[in-house]
Amino acid sequence: MQKIIPHLWFDDKAEEAADYYISIFNNSKKLAVDYYDKQSAEVSGKVAGSILGVEYEIEGFCFYNINGGSFFQINPSISFFVNCQTETEVDRLWNKLSRQGKVLMPLDKYPFNDKYGWIEDKYGVSWQIMICSECEQRIVPSLIFVNENSGRAEEAIKFYTDVFKDSEIKEVSRYGEGMEPNREQDINYAAFTLYDQEFSAMDSAMDHQFNFTEGISLLVNLSSQEEIDYYWDKLSADPEAEQCGWLKDKFGVSWQIVPEVLNGYLRDPDPEKASRVMNAFMEMKKLNLAEIETAYKGELK
Incomplete structure (x- = not known):
């Protein structure tokens, strides 16, 4: 299981966007489709039985798209490097993703890369497409620190x-x-790993009309309550943002700290089990694994 999964917030186009990316990228597939039950639909203002979210892979890297309504918007504060093997692949992806999109940096040769471009696609998701034949991880989340x-x-x-x-x-x-x-001491590119997954980061002092939001969060799959407690205590810096396993850190980046069994419980073919779990965790801030397991089993507290 991929430990850290980018979680993209849409109004109602989660599946459409996932299908679009799967059609464009290689080594891509849909993994699961989740649906709103009665209670979660009421909370979110959606229709029970409509699509809640879609889990999928592109280039072997896992994403999750959620239909959450119009509360949050995706923006370039978190974008995704696409490391391509050939210039032909760069051109193909650029031509596909640029349709109805917005160019943030033109596709060109730069001092740092022979063929690079930054595009915001028609769904608002930003991709930094470049040639990097030696790169092993094809999709790399990138954080830009602005304002x-x-x-x-x-x-x-x-x-x-x-x-x-x-x-x-x-x-x-x-x-x-x-x-x-x-400033000269600020970072124009940094590469780092978390749980052996590659990430990048940079500063920009230009006038940007965006910042980190829940539009793109990073979901961390964990195996124990001890791990959940540890990451929650280390990362959470805004009590008002704490809800259903979501938190914001001191930089404004949103994280979801969840037990790795949660999706399996919510996707149980027994709708009563799945509904009990949904009802339980929606009442929580930091997730309590024992209470979620109790709800799943239908045991009294």
Whole structure:
């Protein structure tokens, strides 16, 4: 199981977007489709029986799209590097993803890469497409620290690699002289791993009209209450954002701290079991694995 899964928030196009990406990327497939039950539909303003979310893989990397309504919007604060083997692959993905999208950086040759472009697709998801034949992980989440967070990328990656297991800072590159409005000591690219998964980060002092939101969160699958407690205590920095396993850290990045058995319980073919679990965890802030298991089994507290 992939330990950290990007979780993308849509109004009502979760499955449409997933199908679109599966049709574009290689090594891609739909893994599961989840549906609203009566209580979750009432809370979310959706119709019972409608699609709640879709789990899928592109290039072997797992994503989850949720239909959550219009509360949150996806923006470029978290984007996804796509490491391509050939220039032909770069061109193909760029042409597909740019349809009805918005160019953030034109596809071109840059000092840092021979063929690179940054596109926001028609669903608002941002992709940084580049040639990197030696890269093993094809899809890499990237965090950009802007506005009040500009200049905090180094602090963030040190914090995350201290908190998460199997983590390492692999590369740090800084802005040079004459690259204003960014400061020379700020990071223009950093590569790091969390649970042996690759991530990247950068600072930008330009005037950006976005910041981290729940539009894209990072879901962490954990095996025990001890792990849930640990990550919750380390990461949560905004009590008002705590709900149903969601939290915000001190940089405003949203995380979901969940037991890895949760999806299996919610997808149980017995609708009563799944409904009991849904009802139980929707009342929680930090998730309680024992109470979720009790709900699943139908045991009295």
